[in-house]
Amino acid sequence: MTSQSQPRRAFWPTLPHWSWFVLLGLVLGYWLLMAWLERVNAHLLLAHYLMPELTPFQAQATDFSPLVLLMVRLLHPRVLRHVIPLLVGWWLAGQASISLIQVLYNTADRRAAAEFLRRQHSGRVAYWDVSSDVSPEKLAKERDGSIFLSAGGPTWVRIPDGYIGVTEHNARFQRVLPPGDHILQRFERLADMIDSRLRKSTGRALVLTKEGLPVLADISLTFSLAPGEESAAARSFTFDESAVKQAAYSDVIGANGKASSWVDVPLNMARAKLAEEVSRQTMDDIFTPATEANMIVQTINNVEKLLWKDLPEKQIQPKTLDIRLSPPKEVSHQYREGWEARRPREDAPPRPGETAARAQDAANARDEATSEMLQAFLSGIHGGKQESGDTLSDYQIAIHLLGALREVTESSRNTLSGMGNDGSAQEILSRIDSAGVRLADLESRLQLPSAKFVPSRPD
Template sequence: MRGKRKIMSRNSSELLIEPLIKRSAFLAGMLVMIFMYWAFAHFIENINLLDTLNAVWHAQFPHVPSLPHELVTLIELFHPRVLRHFIPVITGWFIAYLAAVSLVRVLYDLPDNAFARRFLNRIVTGSTSGAKPVITTSSTLESQRSDSVLLRVGGPGTLIIPDGEVAVTEINGRYYRLLIPGKHKLIPFEYIYTQISLRTQERQITAVPLVTKDAINLTADLSVTYHIDRGGILPTLTQPYPFDEEAVKRAAYTRVNNGSGQATTWLDTPVNTAQGILRGIISNYNLDELLHPAGGAREPHYIISQDLKRKANRALKEIGVELESIRIGRLELPEAAAKQYIDHWQANLDAQIQLALAEGKASSWEEVEMARAEAEVAMIQAIAEGLEKARLAGSAHTMRDVIALRLIEALEKMARQSQSLEQLPQELLAQIDYIRSGISLTQQLPASHDED
């Protein structure tokens, strides 16, 4: 379609863009315009050398026919009055060239004008002769850009991709093609956007900050092993680093600004993703559940690892990364958090002790009151029994002594029952014995049959 570029596929690993105007057509057009300008200059100068040239010609060769009109016109085109019209054209062309060189040097931050002239000539002619191929790796690409115009600006040029890596190129800021390991010729302004390693990667991070459900701070080491999604293709001797093209494209364009002016790439995304998921998982556990799981419960570390791997693998698939393994180190309490946990545990323990003491004290008071009630009943029963025996004995003095003696016995029984619950004064029982011995009975009473 007219006015649009066509993308033609030469093979599976190389695409070529058909330019809007072919170079041969451009050169032919320029030649036509120059010749027309030349003819116009001849026309406005109105030069006629036919008579002059024929006179000179006949003077030298009298018997030779006159010069052809076309030859005279061709000679007239090289007349100084005609050629002087090319002075502003050549001057303007030269000034435009110098301006283009200066613009290219400033625009692409090239070291000097000579460097810019070589680059401009390479763009205009499309020739890469004399330029050494550039060998890049995923780890050195960004550092090489400052020293290589091919990597900083783009083609034309020759690029070599080492084994185990692929490169993603762009033209005008849009994805163009994927370069597999080998030697490649870049077309003008074909820019190496990024280079990706197909080898297995491992990233480790220490002391990942975590917070439990009960607001206790923890730390843990985290290790993640991953590689570019291989699309289900297993490595072989002939193809040791298979890859899925769509996965490479997704990984190449996975860039996140971290707020400090630097962008994180697909290499940083797996460990960052795993950190976020791990924090979410740990926030659902209390510290006691992590350190001291209840009897019969599965090891929480294993459960957390499996949950983390499942969730991380699902998230990384979306950016073209396949997770191989993930390992969580031992959960550790920082020194300040350890003191915080001990204080929290001690407070809970103190609360439980106080609750147990309160419950025990309430139970003791209840038992004391019950003992006192039983003693009062026993005392009343003893007094009633004494009164009955005194009545049968028929003596008022004896009745008084019996009542006093039974009262003393009831008090002693109540004191002995209370002694098992509360500490009694040591002289209390002695005083009771002393009072009993001081009572004399005028009449011998039958022995009591109640149980002390």
């Protein structure tokens, strides 16, 4: 139902139903029939009270108004003795019906029960009647306090913005009510109200790894009902009626005796999918420092893909998912102790007796590296002199120095390659490789030309 098709409050909604005219016609016909059967002499009766001196023959010949004569015949006791029991029986039947409604619907207010009976007969509601402002938090309480919400209309109800009403007739689904004012028909009751706004569910779950160790997970999920296909230009709200109907009838009673609604479905599914993903991995796979970030992100991505696939089948649209995994305190303590034990010795704080020895080793290493570099430079220059004789230019010196630098970098690379797969050594090796590539490129650009240079002659 769109906003343009909202029910309008008619000015004459309380006109009697056609059945009332039929009943009134039957009563009047019965009354006239009894008056004709009793054959009351209205002339003699009026003359006896108004003109007692007249004889019966004269009173019969006296002219009276036909309307007055009809009223006298209808209101004569011999006629009323047939009509009064009918009217009294009608009134008693109405009172008995009101009492029955009070008992059936547990209504303490007799006036409300009488109004409910009147509306059931007429099937209409007055335009000046106040709409019942209902909210999902107080729907159960308001339903207990109003017979028109518990048993059904006719009555006005107002659905607040952001919510969708679901009605039932004879305990069966009737229709979906968007925000606004609506008329509940005979015995149409407001069964539930669904929140169509963006919802957020948070919770914790204890999942087990492959070896059976517990992992604590904090889950936060935002979602909403599946939107409708109708555009916002056609109406100011969008929702899928099938999604609303499914959400209204998705309440279940769990093993602990607590009821759960459609709002609990995304969080429960996230817990189940996360437990399935974590059960395939070990504690070391998830929380090892070298792979922790990648494995946790991969686990969250897998859970997100499964939820984004399964939740739309339940008419729920997921928006965001946030999962945080944390091991037990005992496991965290063991990981910290193991990490400290596996730290490289050179990263550990030196002992008091080792400081001088380490300083001497560092000085010797620097002196040795400097000596090797100088020897490489001298050998390069010496080789250049042997190739070109006494005429050694700066250009040739640069070429031989670049070659010496390449020899130094290659020697350093071979030395570091024997140190194993330490992280710092690998980083230095990558830098040496990059420097070697740059030196090779520079050396190729400084090579002597292959052809002999011949200057051009002037014209």
